[in-house]
Amino acid sequence: KKEARKESGPAPSKQPSQPAVFIHVDRLPEMQEARLRLPVLAEEQVIMEAVKENSFVVLCGETGSGKTTQVPQFLYEAGYASGSGIIGVTEPRRVAAVSMSHRVAKEMNLSTSLVSYQIRYEGNVTADTKIKFMTDGVLLKEIQKDFLLQRYSVIIIDEAHERSVYTDILIGLLSRIVPLRNKKGLPMKLIVMSATLRVEDFTENRKLFPVPPPVIKVEARQFPVSVHFNKRTPLEDYSGEVFHKTCKIHRMLPPGGILVFLTGQAEVHSVCRRLRRAFPFRRGRTATGEVAEAPTDTAEEMRRFKKVKLKKTVSLPRIDLDNYSALPVDEGDEDRQAGIDEEEGSDLELGDPPADDEEKADPSLPLYVLPLYSLLSPEQQAKVFRPPPPGTRLCVVATNVAETSLTIPGIKYVVDCGRVKKRFYDRVTGVSSFKVTWTSQASANQRAGRAGRTEPGHCYRLYSSAVFGDFSLFSEAEITRRPVEDLVLQMKDLNIDKVVNFPFPTPPSTEALVAAEQLLVSLGALEEPPRSGQVKEMERARLSCPISPLGRAMASFPVAPRYAKMLALGKQQDCLPYVIAVVAAMTVREIFEDLDRPAATEDESSTLAQRRARLTQMRRLWAGQGASLLLGDLMVLLGAVGACEFAGCTPKFCEENGLRYKAMLEIRRLRGQLTNAVNSVCPEVGVFVDSKMAPPTESQVVCLRQIVLAGLGDHLARRVQQEELLDPKWRNGYKTPLLDEPVYIHPSSALFKTLPPFVVYQEVLETTKMYMKGVSAVEPEWVPQILTRYCHFGSPLEVPSPWFCPSTGRIKCHCTSTFFRCGWQLPAVEM
Numbered sequence: 136k137k138e139a140r141k142e143s144g145p146a147p148s149k150q151p152s153q154p155a156v157f158i159h160v161d162r163l164p165e166m167q168e169a170r171l172r173l174p175v176l177a178e179e180q181v182i183m184e185a186v187k188e189n190s191f192v193v194l195c196g197e198t199g200s201g202k203t204t205q206v207p208q209f210l211y212e213a214g215y216a217s218g219s220g221i222i223g224v225t226e227p228r229r230v231a232a233v234s235m236s237h238r239v240a241k242e243m244n245l246s247t248s249l250v251s252y253q254i255r256y257e258g259n260v261t262a263d264t265k266i267k268f269m270t271d272g273v274l275l276k277e278i279q280k281d282f283l284l285q286r287y288s289v290i291i292i293d294e295a296h297e298r299s300v301y302t303d304i305l306i307g308l309l310s311r312i313v314p315l316r317n318k319k320g321l322p323m324k325l326i327v328m329s330a331t332l333r334v335e336d337f338t339e340n341r342k343l344f345p346v347p348p349p350v351i352k353v354e355a356r357q358f359p360v361s362v363h364f365n366k367r368t369p370l371e372d373y374s375g376e377v378f379h380k381t382c383k384i385h386r387m388l389p390p391g392g393i394l395v396f397l398t399g400q401a402e403v404h405s406v407c408r409r410l411r412r413a414f415p416f417r418r419g420r421t422a423t424g425e426v427a428e429a430p431t432d433t434a435e436e437m438r439r440f441k442k443v444k445l446k447k448t449v450s451l452p453r454i455d456l457d458n459y460s461a462l463p464v465d466e467g468d469e470d471r472q473a474g475i476d477e478e479e480g481s482d483l484e485l486g487d488p489p490a491d492d493e494e495k496a497d498p499s500l501p502l503y504v505l506p507l508y509s510l511l512s513p514e515q516q517a518k519v520f521r522p523p524p525p526g527t528r529l530c531v532v533a534t535n536v537a538e539t540s541l542t543i544p545g546i547k548y549v550v551d552c553g554r555v556k557k558r559f560y561d562r563v564t565g566v567s568s569f570k571v572t573w574t575s576q577a578s579a580n581q582r583a584g585r586a587g588r589t590e591p592g593h594c595y596r597l598y599s600s601a602v603f604g605d606f607s608l609f610s611e612a613e614i615t616r617r618p619v620e621d622l623v624l625q626m627k628d629l630n631i632d633k634v635v636n637f638p639f640p641t642p643p644s645t646e647a648l649v650a651a652e653q654l655l656v657s658l659g660a661l662e663e664p665p666r667s668g669q670v671k672e673m674e675r676a677r678l679s680c681p682i683s684p685l686g687r688a689m690a691s692f693p694v695a696p697r698y699a700k701m702l703a704l705g706k707q708q709d710c711l712p713y714v715i716a717v718v719a720a721m722t723v724r725e726i727f728e729d730l731d732r733p734a735a736t737e738d739e740s741s742t743l744a745q746r747r748a749r750l751t752q753m754r755r756l757w758a759g760q761g762a763s764l765l766l767g768d769l770m771v772l773l774g775a776v777g778a779c780e781f782a783g784c785t786p787k788f789c790e791e792n793g794l795r796y797k798a799m800l801e802i803r804r805l806r807g808q809l810t811n812a813v814n815s816v817c818p819e820v821g822v823f824v825d826s827k828m829a830p831p832t833e834s835q836v837v838c839l840r841q842i843v844l845a846g847l848g849d850h851l852a853r854r855v856q857q858e859e860l861l862d863p864k865w866r867n868g869y870k871t872p873l874l875d876e877p878v879y880i881h882p883s884s885a886l887f888k889t890l891p892p893f894v895v896y897q898e899v900l901e902t903t904k905m906y907m908k909g910v911s912a913v914e915p916e917w918v919p920q921i922l923t924r925y926c927h928f929g930s931p932l933e934v935p936s937p938w939f940c941p942s943t944g945r946i947k948c949h950c951t952s953t954f955f956r957c958g959w960q961l962p963a964v965e966m
């Protein structure tokens with residue numbers, strides 16, 4: 136207790152006192168018993184005293200020590216939700232917000248109308264809600280509506296160690312909001328919870344907290360975990376190695392759950408399938424015999440285990456698609472229910488290796504294999520918390536979510552591939568890519584710690600100790616490796632004009648902030664900086680441009696600025712319902728199933744090739760012909776949404792037409808949400824969600840293409856012309872303002888064969904080549920009209936059509952008085 140006090144430094148003089156009420160909670164006896172075992176319970180008094188005496192408190196404790204589930208309950212019992220304010224808890228992951236709210240409701244024996252959650256598209260919050268779990272993005276939006284967050288008496292920022300962008304921003308904002316509230320006599324508390332002890336970014340940041348907040352440590356009852364490194368480090372087929380190691384553990388080691396760490400959803404499913412094939416287990420059939428006949432002497436067992444030589448690594452063969460058709464799916468429909476994991480990205484489905492690489496199927500050792508990743512449906516995900524069927528061993532194959540957000544009971548063995556999948560974004564070129572990289576030492580240790588929750592455990596690292604030594608100590612804060620224009624716009628909307636001065640726990644680079652402001656100025660969301668001679672002056676001015684009325688409208692839409700701009704322009708020519716549908720579809724990841732994925736329900740006569748041909752044909756139909764084809768991939772999205780809604784958005788329709796059911800439901804919700812947002816910004820439009828949306832007319836398609844150009848103006852690409860074809864690599868290539876290398880239209884694009892002279896794209900994703908995704912054709916003569924702020928205007932003779940200026944990356948256009956400053960009315964241009 137003393138320690139906590141000591142670390143707090145001088146306590147702020149006047150602190151509003153804690154409510155002197157104690158609210159009784161009527162827990163079920165078994166719940167009460169379970170929670171008494173959690174280490175955080177021993178610290179309840181220390182925590183609550185620190186919260187009483189300080190506005191800011193930092194709480195660190197091992198994953199599984201009970202922070203997320205218990206601290207909200209402490210606060211509730213101490214009366215923090217009994218007045219007008221409620222308890223808010225933010226999570227960086229949707230899956231955690233939902234599952235933790237259910238868990239806490241259950242532990243407290245309260246209904247979900249009292250302990251509720253809110254995530255981007257859904258929630259069960261009521262007027263009676265006392266504890267509200269939400270994603271950090273949801274709270275950020277609420278700050279925009281009510282800067283003082285008057286609904287809350289306390290905010291808990293959970294999983295702060297993940298350093299998600301919104302979490303970082305929230306801590307920065309709350310460091311200002313809490314003192315303001317206290318000044319107004321509406322006391323408020325902020326509790327930052329973290330799984331690691333590395334909290335200096337928060338506590339030692341004097342810009343953030345002038346007085347360092349107290350840090351309370353929860354000592355978890357952690358059992359020793361022996362860490363076993365590989366001698367070698369497999370560079371290619373690590374998921375094969377993961378599979379073999381898991382098989383060995385299951386065959387040879389005493390009972391105890393296995394937790395496997397992989398990087399993405401496809402890998403998780405592939406390893407799950409291989410494990411299920413190797414150790415078949417079917418629900419409803421009780422397994423005969425013991426789980427493992429291994430001797431109880433673990434040390435002896437370990438020695439034997441180590442002697443087993445690892446098989447030579449074989450690299451995965453090229454995609455073998457027909458392997459899929461014979462897959463046993465004993466748990467029903469995981470594969471179909473799987474959404475694309477936002478954080479982990481979609482990845483190429485690799486065929487499973489041929490049968491001779493497989494372990495022999497061994498039904499005498501049933502293994503209960505469960506996948507776990509962030510966008511798995513809550514029902515599927517809840518399975519990991521339940522004990523495995525009798526006679527089986529639990530094996531959870533997970534992505535990073537199992538590292539800290541969720542604690543799975545009964546894990547004794549951890550298999551760690553040592554890698555993590557991250558989205559990388561090149562700020563200069565705007566190219567993004569998903570890359571699998573080594574994880575950090577801190578996260579490898581977190582992963583290992585999962586094995587020692589209930590008894591001593593073992594962690595198998597599939598890399599050498601030398602490789603581990605080269606890992607970075609900690610993972611970087613997300614804010615340093617992603618574009619920040621959405622954050623800058625939201626901050627400007629909160630009237631934080633000088634974003635550079637914002638107390639970020641880890642500030643993004645000035646370069647990133649300048650790029651964001653430039654984009655927002657180009658989109659018209661910020662007022663243009665005054666033109667002054669001094670370069671330095673301009674730099675400074677550029678970083679403090681105030682928000683424009685258009686920017687305010689854009690900030691109220693829950694989508695990135697480029698898309699918000701499209702919504703803001705959408706009311707022309709009654710295009711709004713289409714713009715809403717397209718924007719919704721563009722912001723939901725991967726609405727199409729992989730063409731090469733086998734159907735879940737089709738009869739055997741339909742082969743993969745037939746299915747592929749049928750789906751391709753369908754997408755071609757959605758793309759339309761003539762004028763509508765020029766809207767390209769966005770027309771395909773619109774066609775898919777329209778057709779799916781027309782058919783009532785059923786799982787059957789989605790399955791038959793290669794659409795992800797879950798994505799389509801998200802689009803539907805987002806359309807509703809965006810429609811409400813548009814109506815509240817400009818009520819005179821009176822748009823409504825029309826499920827039977829008729830296809831757009833030709834002139835509407837033209838208008839849509841212009842609106843898309845207005846939003847994606849900095850993503851303009853020009854096809855390389857014949858006379859420029861010095862290097863054959865430029866064949867069918869496109870030139871963009873900032874890249875030296877060509878980018879290409881992806882073969883799956885509706886415009887792959889058309890190759891229009893000018894296109895805009897949603898993003899460039901680097902795989903085998905740099906491919907543009909989400910491509911629409913635009914007309915060169917629109918460029919100077921619509922992208923005025925992007926253009927330099929030269930003399931008519933200088934450039935025949937818009938051209939990229941190599942030195943500035945801007946678009947060069949010829950100048951006529953009608954083109955210049957023509958404003959935002961977008962007349963339908965004659966085609």
Ligand code: ADP
Pocket residue numbers: 173196197198199200201202203204205234238520539540541542543544
């Ligand atoms: P922390 O936030 O410190 O990581 P949690 O509060 O999330 O810890 O978890 C405390 C304990 O509650 C863990 O042992 C975990 O296994 C258990 N737990 C959490 N959610 C569930 C659930 N849905 N079902 C069963 N047990 C759960």
Ligand code: MG
Pocket residue numbers: 199202203204293294539540
């Ligand atoms: Mg937690």
